[in-house]
Amino acid sequence: MDTSDDPITAVAVGASVFGTLSSAANQRRQGREAQKLANQRAAVDLADAEAVEKQTREAARLELERGRKLLKSQKAGFAAGNVRVDVGSPLVVAAQTRADIARDVGYIFERGTTQASRFRQSAKFERKYGKTLRTQAKWAAVSTLFQGFGSLGFRAKDAGFFKKKETVLGEGLNP
Amino acid sequence: MTLIPVFQRQQLPLGQSGRVKPSFQLADRSGQIALGSQVAEFGGAMLDRITRAKANTEFYRFRGDLTKIEADVDRWITENPDATVEQFTTQQNNALALATKAGDRASTGLARDRISDFLEMNDDIFRQRTQFTYESIESKRQFNSLAKEREIALQTGDYPRLERAINDARGNLYSDEEADLQLELDTIRFDKLAADRVKQQAESDETVRGNALFEAAAQLPELEGRKLINQADDITTSNRNAQKARLSEHHSIRRSVNQKEVNTMLVPGATVESLLAARENLKLLDMEPDERSAADAQLLSRIREIDQGVDVFTPQATKRRMETEAHEVALGTERDKEDFKSRLHKLSADGEISGSLRDEWIGDLEQDYKSLESQLESDALKEGSVIVQDAFGGFASLVELKQALEQAGTDEKRQEAIILELEDKNELQISLQRRYDASIRKIVREQDLGPKEFNAAKQLSLIHYRELARTGVRAMEAERALFESGVDLTDTERERVASLMVDRNITTSEAIELVETTNDISQFKFAPPRKIGIGETLKRTLGNLGSGAAPPFGGGAPAAKPVRKGPIKITGFQNGAESIVSKTVGGKQVEGIKTKDGREIFKGDEFILAGKVWRYDGDGKATQLRNAPVRKR
Numbered sequence: 001m002d003t004s005d006d007p008i009t010a011v012a013v014g015a016s017v018f019g020t021l022s023s024a025a026n027q028r029r030q031g032r033e034a035q036k037l038a039n040q041r042a043a044v045d046l047a048d049a050e051a052v053e054k055q056t057r058e059a060a061r062l063e064l065e066r067g068r069k070l071l072k073s074q075k076a077g078f079a080a081g082n083v084r085v086d087v088g089s090p091l092v093v094a095a096q097t098r099a100d101i102a103r104d105v106g107y108i109f110e111r112g113t114t115q116a117s118r119f120r121q122s123a124k125f126e127r128k129y130g131k132t133l134r135t136q137a138k139w140a141a142v143s144t145l146f147q148g149f150g151s152l153g154f155r156a157k158d159a160g161f162f163k164k165k166e167t168v169l170g171e172g173l174n175p
Numbered sequence: 176m177t178l179i180p181v182f183q184r185q186q187l188p189l190g191q192s193g194r195v196k197p198s199f200q201l202a203d204r205s206g207q208i209a210l211g212s213q214v215a216e217f218g219g220a221m222l223d224r225i226t227r228a229k230a231n232t233e234f235y236r237f238r239g240d241l242t243k244i245e246a247d248v249d250r251w252i253t254e255n256p257d258a259t260v261e262q263f264t265t266q267q268n269n270a271l272a273l274a275t276k277a278g279d280r281a282s283t284g285l286a287r288d289r290i291s292d293f294l295e296m297n298d299d300i301f302r303q304r305t306q307f308t309y310e311s312i313e314s315k316r317q318f319n320s321l322a323k324e325r326e327i328a329l330q331t332g333d334y335p336r337l338e339r340a341i342n343d344a345r346g347n348l349y350s351d352e353e354a355d356l357q358l359e360l361d362t363i364r365f366d367k368l369a370a371d372r373v374k375q376q377a378e379s380d381e382t383v384r385g386n387a388l389f390e391a392a393a394q395l396p397e398l399e400g401r402k403l404i405n406q407a408d409d410i411t412t413s414n415r416n417a418q419k420a421r422l423s424e425h426h427s428i429r430r431s432v433n434q435k436e437v438n439t440m441l442v443p444g445a446t447v448e449s450l451l452a453a454r455e456n457l458k459l460l461d462m463e464p465d466e467r468s469a470a471d472a473q474l475l476s477r478i479r480e481i482d483q484g485v486d487v488f489t490p491q492a493t494k495r496r497m498e499t500e501a502h503e504v505a506l507g508t509e510r511d512k513e514d515f516k517s518r519l520h521k522l523s524a525d526g527e528i529s530g531s532l533r534d535e536w537i538g539d540l541e542q543d544y545k546s547l548e549s550q551l552e553s554d555a556l557k558e559g560s561v562i563v564q565d566a567f568g569g570f571a572s573l574v575e576l577k578q579a580l581e582q583a584g585t586d587e588k589r590q591e592a593i594i595l596e597l598e599d600k601n602e603l604q605i606s607l608q609r610r611y612d613a614s615i616r617k618i619v620r621e622q623d624l625g626p627k628e629f630n631a632a633k634q635l636s637l638i639h640y641r642e643l644a645r646t647g648v649r650a651m652e653a654e655r656a657l658f659e660s661g662v663d664l665t666d667t668e669r670e671r672v673a674s675l676m677v678d679r680n681i682t683t684s685e686a687i688e689l690v691e692t693t694n695d696i697s698q699f700k701f702a703p704p705r706k707i708g709i710g711e712t713l714k715r716t717l718g719n720l721g722s723g724a725a726p727p728f729g730g731g732a733p734a735a736k737p738v739r740k741g742p743i744k745i746t747g748f749q750n751g752a753e754s755i756v757s758k759t760v761g762g763k764q765v766e767g768i769k770t771k772d773g774r775e776i777f778k779g780d781e782f783i784l785a786g787k788v789w790r791y792d793g794d795g796k797a798t799q800l801r802n803a804p805v806r807k808r
Contacts, residue, residue: 004211026207033202040197047192055190062184106590115190126196133199144208148215155219159226160282 009159013152019149020148024141031137042123048120049071056112060105230285237290244270248305256316263309266303274301317348329365330373337361383529385414396463398424433460437470441477450478498798512544533758548629555615555633611640649677656683669801705722 071094078090085091154164239586248270252263271294278290309789321344328337339356345354404418440453454474518538525534614636654673657664660683664672676686736758767777768791776782778793781800789797 006225009222009225012218012225015218016215016222017218019213021211023208023211023215024559026204029670030202030204030208033200033204037197037199037202041531044194044196049192051188051192055188058187062187078422119437133202144212144645151219151312155222155226158283159222159229160284160287163282163284163287167237174782 013156016148016155020145020152022149024144026142027137027144031134031141032148033052034133034137035130038126038133042130045119048115049123052112052115052119055118056109059112060108061070062143063105064101067097067104070101071097138140194666196634226283226285230281230283232281233281233286234289234293237278237281237286239295240280241274244273244277245305249308252305252309252312256312258309263305267305270305271298314348317344325361327724329361329368332364332365332369335363337365381411381414384410385418389418392422394426397422429461430466433466433470436438436460437473440474445477447481450474450481466580486790514538515540551629551633552615555629555636556612558633558637563684603651604644607644607647608692609641611636646677650674653677653686654684657686660684660687767791 008119015145074093074097075085075090083090176233232512238292248266252258252265255262271309275292278287278294281287281290323339324340325337328334328340341349341354341358341361345351349357388404388410392403394400394404400422404415404422407415410418439458440450440456445453454471456472460467463472519528519533519536535779559562615633629697649672650670653676654669657669657673657676672686672689675681681689689788765777767780769775769776774782776791778791780791782789782797783803788800788803790800791797
């Protein structure tokens with residue numbers, strides 16, 4: 001019986017083909033899933049960035065509110081002391097207070113923007129890493145297929161799968 | 176002014192989303208990947224293994240084909256010793272092409288690669304080997320041709336041809352030195368052969384002269400022929416003596432032939448006419464005158480006797496005739512012998528033979544009869560012995576058995592059991608053997624039978640004892656099977672049930688069932704003893720054995736165990752080992768044994784053991800007296 005007709009050989013070849021394909025398919029799937037996970041991780045970063053921005057805006061608004069109240073309180077104090085509030089020192093004090101309030105609000109925004117930016121950058125890197133993982137898995141699958149089928153091909157050749165069937169001539173010293 | 180407090184907000188929203196980043200481990204499928212790799216690896220390994228096995232098979236098949244191809248080339252070389260180098264090279268190439276083709280038959284690439292490498296490496300070796308065979312055959316052929324040429328030259332005495340043949344081989348088959356040596360040797364042989372040829376020629380001449388002389392002498396009467404040979408002067412003395420011996424032999428043969436012819440003429444019952452015709456025929460015989468006249472005188476004398484009414488049955492002729500008859504009688508019946516004796520008495524009374532001759536013949540006949548009888552008896556005893564031994568399986572002697580058991584390390588109890596069983600068998604065999612021998616001797620001594628009758632009796636006896644032996648063995652085997660089955664039976668009961676098993680041809684389990692369903696074992700109807708024993712059968716068959724004589728074999732009922740003769744050594748009781756006891760009777764110490772169940776047995780006491788009645792003889796020995804009575808359950 002020819003090797004290629006042998007059922008055990010067919011089982012061996014089948015196992016080899018199945019194993020290679022299964023291995024490659026799993027590598028591809030692992031890549032796809034890794035990218036999905038990376039995207040999810042990026043989404044978390046983006047959500048964090050938005051939360052920071054929201055917090056920053058609210059903090060700035062509260063700071064502005066506090067400043068405005070302080071200014072009114074200063075004005076009311078000057079007025080109660082019979083000091084004219086529209087000329088001289090009261091104006092200087094008010095200007096100084098407004099400048100301090102603006103500086104504090106500025107710092108609040110700066111800190112929030114920086115934090116949000118960090119989160120957005122992280123989201124970007126996560127997405128990029130996910131893409132890299134998927135590409136990596138794809139090439140690993142290709143490599144597995146190449147190695148598996150290449151090896152199988154050599155073995156099949158050794159086993160005589162690619163040999164042409166020949167008709168054996170009669171015996172004798174004069175062919 | 177009333178101060179109305181206003182709520183001062185201090186809380187801020189969360190600075191993070193509250194979601195957790197999932198780990199990349201969640202996408203890990205390395206297990207599945209590894210499984211796939213392993214399956215692929217396993218498949219590959221399996222394929223490798225199958226391929227290797229197939230490739231090995233194919234490679235060794237190729238080696239077989241190659242061996243055959245090589246053998247074919249060798250055979251071709253042997254069958255074609257005159258083949259040219261070109262033909263041989265063609266064959267070599269053909270063989271290699273065939274080998275390549277045989278290699279192409281391999282289906283696996285592995286085998287094909289191996290074969291290809293093998294052919295690559297062995298191509299030159301193959302060529303060299305076949306070349307060597309070819310050259311050795313070729314040089315052998317050339318040596319053969321040279322040897323033939325040399326032989327022709329030697330045999331024909333052609334020395335130049337011999338010289339030429341050896342010189343042609345010089346530098347080719349022979350080195351110079353070898354050629355010189357061969358020529359020297361052949362020259363010696365050549366000279367010797369030449370001398371032999373001269374000698375043979377001389378001897379041949381001598382032989383021719385001797386033969387011619389013998390032929391001439393044979394034509395003459397013996398004396399004249401010898402004279403002729405003696406007078407010849409051209410032959411050697413040894414040749415002369417040889418020719419004289421040939422002449423003597425020639426005349427001796429002639430005389431012997433003539434005497435036979437004359438004896439034929441003188442046969443008893445010859446008439447005067449036949450004797451006269453014989454006298455005429457004498458002239459045709461190659462006789463010398465004195466021989467012829469002597470023969471003629473014999474014929475004339477017989478004619479005269481017939482004329483004078485003398486009985487031509489001379490005592491010598493009668494003796495010859497009677498001797499022939501006596502031989503036949505000796506193989507016949509007793510009655511034939513008696514008839515023959517009475518005829519001798521009648522011949523003697525009629526004066527045809529003398530009384531002394533008659534007594535001499537009767538004596539010879541009786542002696543022949545006796546020796547034949549003893550021969551037949553001895554043969555019959557041997558045959559019987561073989562048959563009885565065969566029935567018992569031809570076991571080894573007890574001494575050998577004991578030695579074998581000891582060597583095998585069998586424990587003592589088992590040894591004893593085996594030996595006891597074999598002793599029983601041996602006993603039965605010996606008993607049957609004795610009975611058979613006695614019956615044969617009885618036939619011989621008392622019945623006075625002739626050989627034919629004796630043979631008939633012997634055959635009947637053999638059949639009878641063969642059956643007895645088989646029955647005995649079957650009964651013993653049945654008894655042992657019953658014993659091993661553990662059924663509670665006394666020894667005698669066991670013997671009887673075993674006998675029943677043999678008679679009814681039932682199995683052990685059937686017998687046990689029968690015993691267990693029957694309350695009283697004595698109700699069993701055992702097979703009755705045979706009505707007709709062998710003696711009776713023999714008597715009826717032969718009829719003339721004498722009505723008053725007792726049957727030689729003593730009737731039927733053979734299967735019962737015979738009574739043992741002589742004392743035996745008691746080696747043990749069924750209920751345990753014995754101890755020695757003693758008592759004083761009339762002031763005398765009497766020795767005895769005590770069994771474990773408390774029985775005390777003293778010298779002279781009878782006791783029952785193994786279904787037999789014994790008498791204790793002292794010193795641990797007892798004599799078997801008879802079978803024990805059957806004990807009711």
